[in-house]
Amino acid sequence: MLHFEKKGIRILGIAESYRGREQSLVCGIVMRRDRIIDGCTFSHATVGGMDATDAVLAIWNRLARDDIQAIMLGGTVISWFNVINIMQLHQQTGLPVISVTYEDSPGLEDDISHHFPGDEERLAAYLSLGKRKTCQLSTGETVYLRAEGISLADAVHACNIFTAQGKIPEPVRVARIIARGLLPEDPDRAD
Incomplete structure (x- = not known):
């Protein structure tokens, strides 16, 4: 439970970020309410995988x-249709999970079926997330949320606390900037 x-x-x-690689770089940023970064670490996810x-x-x-x-996610489908199970995250960490996306869409069912024909596990994982909820932030911007272990109203409140301007909450924005910045432009170049 968040103590606002x-x-x-x-x-x-x-x-996360990837540029034509087999693995994406996933960045985690711990950010305090005053928007001070208080921790950072990384992992990898398989592009087109299920990890x-x-x-x-x-x-x-x-x-x-x-x-x-x-935990605040920059989406539940990353690394080219690699689905994050927010219920499992909530159960294993005991923390509320908020997924924030920024574009309206009819969903990814057709894209998953097109790119991964017959992959019923991936499609079921995506469908188990449920529909996103359209929400307006105090900045006036519209975002699309999924939440587990937290009410939608509290998820919006958390987004408002951590969104300085626009529609991207700072913990997600900074994690994305760092993930993108650490990947070399040339996927064949090792750093």
Whole structure:
């Protein structure tokens, strides 16, 4: 449960980046309510795989912190249709999970069926997420949320606390910037 009255709320923001690689870089940022970064670590997810949930759990385990009060994801489908199971994340961490996306869409069922014909496991994983809820932030921007272990109203409140401007909450925005910045432009170049 998030304690909104506390100044020390910490959110684990998760985002990823890939550029034609077999593995994406998944970044986890711990951010305090005052938007100070209080931790950072990484894992990898297979592009087109089914290990995104494990990648997020690896970040959680690597951080080994008991002061994080929620996980905020930059989407539940990353690394080219690699589905994050938010119910499993909530159950294994005991934390509320909020997934934030920014574009309206009819869903990914047709795309999954097209790119992964016959992959019933992937399609079922996606469908188990349920529909996204359209929400307006205090910035006036519209976002699309999925939440597990937290009410939709509290998920919106958490997004409002951590969104300085626009529609991308800072923990997710910073995690995405770092993940993108650490990948070399040339996928064949090793750093």
